[in-house]
Each structure stands twice: as structure tokens, then as C-alpha cells.
Amino acid sequence: MxxxxxxxxxxxxxxxxxxxxxxxxxxxxxxxxxxxxxxxxxxxxxxxxxxxxxxNHAAGNLASGQSRVIGAVIPSIKNSSFYNYVRGMQDHVATEGYQLILKLADTLSQEASAIRTFVGLRVAGIALVGDEHESDVKTLLRKTGVPVVESWVHENPFDMAVGYSTSDATRVITELLIERGYRRIGFVGYQGDVSSRFTERVPTFKQSMEKAGLDSYRIFLVDQADGFGAGPKALEGLCAIDPDLDAIVCPTDIVAAGVLFECGRRGWKVPERLAIAGWGDYEIASEITPGLTTVQPHSYEMGQRAMSLIIERAAGSGATGMMVDTGFHIVKRASA
Amino acid sequence: MxxxxxxxxxxxxxxxxxxxxxxxxxxxxxxxxxxxxxxxxxxxxxxxxxxxxxxNHAAGNLASGQSRVIGAVIPSIKNSSFYNYVRGMQDHVATEGYQLILKLADTLSQEASAIRTFVGLRVAGIALVGDEHESDVKTLLRKTGVPVVESWVHENPFDMAVGYSTSDATRVITELLIERGYRRIGFVGYQGDVSSRFTERVPTFKQSMEKAGLDSYRIFLVDQADGFGAGPKALEGLCAIDPDLDAIVCPTDIVAAGVLFECGRRGWKVPERLAIAGWGDYEIASEITPGLTTVQPHSYEMGQRAMSLIIERAAGSGATGMMVDTGFHIVKRASA
DNA sequence: AGCCGCAGCTCTTCAGCCGTG
DNA sequence: TCACGGCTGAAGAGCTGCGGC
CATH class of the missing domain: 1.10.260.40 (lambda repressor-like DNA-binding domains)
Structure with a gap:
């Protein structure tokens, strides 16, 4: 004893x-x-x-080498962007008798630590957001062979991926603004080390503008951590580039809402003085006045498909390299 | 073999x-x-x-009967109310060499299922929000003896608790409105089966009003799931009770923001026509115009203290019945 | 002081038992 | 004779507490 x-x-x-x-x-x-x-x-x-x-799951896991627990790393719960994604994951695993556990990670090194915890727990699979990860953990994941799904990723999966094309969405929303007659369109991006699902939008924006014969120099980068506060900063920055700016494409609805609030303070009419396009179709997009025209990724489906990819692999079918495109659509409201 | x-x-x-x-x-x-x-x-x-x-954590857990993983059940990530709470938990466990894993649960039965998963995982401790739980899992938790902390709970802990007095906060914010000269104050609550941290506010509101010799019948209940949309509904409901309503106390900043947006649609000036008080000091409270006067619970500290209670118990010190009051303060902005 | 061997944590895989048709 | 349904026992899975060298 x-x-x-x-x-x-x-x-x-x-x-x-x-x-x-x-x-x-x-x-x-x-x-x-x-x-x-x-x-x-x-x-x-x-x-x-x-x-x-x-x-005792620990004993069962040890004896069988199997687990009914899946781990997901979520970048942030500061706003609702991942709400539907998580709901989709949770709802799907429940139907299959699995359990979902979450860890939050704002930075790559926190993500790495979360992944190590999940690997230590010998989970059945791991869901990540985005395609940038510490190279050490990539090696580790390769070695352990645990099924990994990257979400919001549209190509070159590390293992498996589910997402939509942010390039396509950027093109479509930019073209929508052009179609509606806006010409002096500004673009807001995130500065610093941010996920490629943000950085890859800039070149696409430029291309779309140039293809229509328009200038594409109205670009301003803000800090991702600023939330609503990024709105006023972005508007100020873009107005310094061009005071006659007539439309603005934002990286999230939160930034778009921040811009809208700032327009309120300035007494600018939206969309008459300035048209605003958001991204994500957060709850606030439909609640503020005017409602935000925005990109709606199918996050709930993304969560579901991410889990089904993992569960299929855990169950023996499924294979590395699998990718699912869950698409997106544009929600047209009054802001643009 | x-x-x-x-x-x-x-x-x-x-x-x-x-x-x-x-x-x-x-x-x-x-x-x-x-x-x-x-x-x-x-x-x-x-x-x-x-x-x-x-x-292999499973093997270590099995051999030692110990775990460095703590589980937390979070009601929702639909808005940012639990952001600072989770940050506090995460930051604190990291300093102690522990790991935090999360499960989301919107309902009591989902909470019960999350708890069962955590118990199956033999975690070092469990953090819950609120004091209402299925009686089956209470029995289960008692039997296993795993350390449990309830957050946002101020008295009669199941095991240990950390929180602040929502009654006190309700009294203070109501008295603030009265002091500022508002008389026809309405109160918005949540209907249905919601946590006592919401329901216990109603009687306190009534008392505070009556103590000041004011009427306390302007009370309207909305659905917790409505988010911003609850704002317009609440305003309509309260105006049906008293069209000359001059102030409104909301259960969250989200509802308060919804009311503010609706005032915008109606052309009502805030706070001249209607004063608005929120709850939670969400990011949006400081970003919209006018800023929301609101109750700021010390959620980050709450998360930290919840974890320290669990870790102390896991380490041998600490005892059942421990309670920590993390307090609150009122953030005064222009909305009331 | 620094290192090691043994036994055991709780569960599961697998082989096999026994009686029946 | 064998197949089969319902159940069981032995042998670990990878790690750690304890005592020994």
C-alpha cells in the first residue's frame, strides 16, 4: 500500500x-x-x-490510450466573436458523447502552454484558431500525432483545417462599397504580430481598389487590444491621410462600432458622411443605429465541422490534410 | 502485453x-x-x-491522486462580463504552477454535465458561478470532497465563496439616482430561472425607493437571452407602466446600451429625458456616448481569489466555509 | 545528498470460462 | 462438435510515494 x-x-x-x-x-x-x-x-x-x-477518466485514459475529451484554444472572450464558434463545437461534441474543454490564450506563448497542457492530458484532439503557432509546439504536435484542427484557416493546414477565405470576403466587401459609389475608401488593419487572417486582407484590399481604378493608400493600422477605442484612433489616422474619406472597412464590428460612436461625437451622419463596413456580424452589429453592414463568417458551422474532423480521426476514419470551407456571406445593413 | x-x-x-x-x-x-x-x-x-x-498527466494523476489542473464553469462568453474574471483566474493559477481549463454552461443541466466531466478528470478544484446548482451534483461534490468555489456569491457558500453584495450595490446605485434628483425610477430585472445574483436585486430596489418615500412599482422583467435587444423591450414595458419615467436601472451594461440605442432612435436625450444606470462596467460602458454610470464588480480580483482559495485547499491549508468579499465600486459617467 | 527499486493508483484489453442449443 | 451470450481474471497502461542504498 x-x-x-x-x-x-x-x-x-x-x-x-x-x-x-x-x-x-x-x-x-x-x-x-x-x-x-x-x-x-x-x-x-x-x-x-x-x-x-x-x-476516473485518468485511469481509463491510461489503460486504453483513448480519451473522450477534446481541447480547444480560444484567443479571447473579450467580445462575442468566438461565441458561436464555441457553441458549434460544444453542441457537436455533445451529440457524439465527447466533452469539450477550453483554454484561453491571447498570445502565441500562451497558446503553446495551453497546447502542452492538452497534450499532457492526452486529449483526443486539439482545436486551434489561426495558422500561426510556435515552432516548438508544431514539432511536438507532429511527434505525438494528436489530431489538430486549425479554424479560420483556409489553406496549407498544419494537419486539418476549417475556415473561409478572408481574401474573398475582403474583395467582396470592398467591391460592395465601390458599387455603392464610394471612392475614397479607407482600410483599417491590425498592427504588430497578428494572425494572418488579418494581415492577408491588406493586399487584397489594395488589389480590389486598383482593379477598379481607385487609390489604395488609405490604410491605417491600430492595436488589436484597443477594442472599441481603436475606432476613434483609426478614424483620426485615416482623416490625417485623407480628410475627405468617404468609407471605411474595419477589421471587426467592435472597431466599426467604435468608428460609429466617434462619428456620433463628431456629428457625422452615417453613411452619408462616412460609410462603415464591419466584420464578424457580432450581436452589436444589428443593435446599433444604423446597423452595420458586415461579413458574417459561419462560425457555428465552423465549430461543428472542426469537431467532426477531430472525432472522425479519433474514430479511425478521416485523414491528415482534410479541409472544410464553411464560407461566409455579407449582411447588408444601413451603415454602408 | x-x-x-x-x-x-x-x-x-x-x-x-x-x-x-x-x-x-x-x-x-x-x-x-x-x-x-x-x-x-x-x-x-x-x-x-x-x-x-x-x-502523462493521466498517469501522474492516477499514481499520486493529485492534479495541477483546476476546472472553471463559465455561464457564457456572449459578452465580456466574464473576461476579467477569467483573466484573473488564469493569471493567478499560472503563478502557482497550476493550469486552468474552462467549460461553458448556459443552463443548470449543462453546468451539471460540466461538473461531472471535471470530477471524472479528477481536477484539483472546481470554480462555479452563482449559488444555484442541481441537487444531484451538490451531493456528488460533497461526496468527492473536491474543493469548490462559488463566485459572485456573498453568503451561505456551498463550500467556499468569493463575491460581493449585489444588494449593497443595488442600494448604492439606486440611492445615487435618488440623490441626483430622479424620482420616477424604473428597474429592469431578468425573468424566469435566473441566478439569485439577479433576483435578489428587486427587493433591495424596492426598499431603497420606499426608504426615500418614492414609488417602487416601476419594475419590468426581460429575457436574459435577449442581449442588447432587451433594452428596447424594457423601455417599452416601463413606459407602459409610467410614460414619464425619468431613470432606469439595468441588470447589465448590455441592456443599458440597448436602452441607450433605443433612446437614440426615439430622439430622447440622455440623461436629460432619461437617466440610465448599467451594471458590470463592460468595455462598451466607457465607449458609447454618453458613457454609462455603472457598477464595477472587481471581477479580476474575484478570479484571483477564487483560485487562491482552491490552491490553498489543495495544498492542505484553507478550510471549507471560507468566504472572500471582493467588493465593488460605482463608476460615475454621464448617463446618470 | 543523490539516486534507485518496488509496489500500487484505477481502469481496460484480451483471453478464456461455463452452460446452452 | 462448435458457436455464442454473459461474465470473469490476469496483466499491464505510465507514473509517483516510500524506503533503501
């Missing part, structure tokens, strides 16, 4: 004794119900419930 | 062989570095890194 664990610890063994069966029958009752006679099963289940028995 | 695991699985054993030491020395290197000679430790660490070794 080694441990000074309380004697009252409820184990499979104690359930077995109380139910008058072997531990194996208890195990089978939970894992392969069809292998156990109805009557026996009911008895075991009843006893287990009475004793408050919950199978 | 049992498993058909890949032979390349990196275990403590394989690290030990490669480093020319026993498995126990590898174990000590990770868990009790001071027990191992500097030179040996460096060698083991180097080999471990080369092989991409991550200790």
Missing part, C-alpha cells in the same frame, strides 16, 4: 462489490452496454448512482 | 534510458527539481526536450 487516500473513495471495484459482479462487468456497463444483460446493467447503474460513482 | 500503442510513445521510461538514469530521477526532475543534482537535471531536461516528452 502506498497512498493515504480516503477509504471511502468510490472506485469501479467498490461498485462491483456492492452490485455483486466483477469490476469488468461494471466497466462494460459504462463502455459497452450491449455486452451486459439488461437486468445486470440496471442494477450496476443503480448502485453506481447511489454511490455517486464517476469513472 | 496489452496495448498496440506505437513503439515510439515517449514515456518517462524512454527518457530515463536515453539519459542514463532511472525513471524516478526523471520524475523528480519535473516534480521536485531540488532533489536532483543540477548537472543531472540539465541532462534530463535536455533529453526530454529533444524527445518531445510531455509527462
Amino acid at each position: 502506498t497512498k493515504l487516500r480516503s477509504d471511502e473513495t468510490v472506485t469501479m471495484q467498490s461498485v462491483a462489490v456492492a452490485a455483486g459482479v466483477s469490476p469488468m462487468t461494471v466497466s462494460n456497463t459504462f463502455r459497452y452496454p450491449e455486452r451486459v444483460q439488461e437486468e445486470t446493467r440496471q442494477r450496476v447503474l443503480k448502485i453506481a448512482a447511489e454511490l455517486g460513482y464517476i469513472p | 496489452t496495448k498496440l500503442r506505437s513503439d515510439e510513445t515517449v514515456t518517462m521510461q524512454s527518457v530515463a534510458v536515453a539519459a542514463g538514469v532511472s525513471p524516478m530521477t526523471v520524475s523528480n526532475t519535473f516534480r521536485y527539481p531540488e532533489r536532483v543534482q543540477e548537472e543531472t537535471r540539465q541532462r534530463v531536461l535536455k533529453i526530454a526536450a529533444e524527445l518531445g516528452y510531455i509527462p
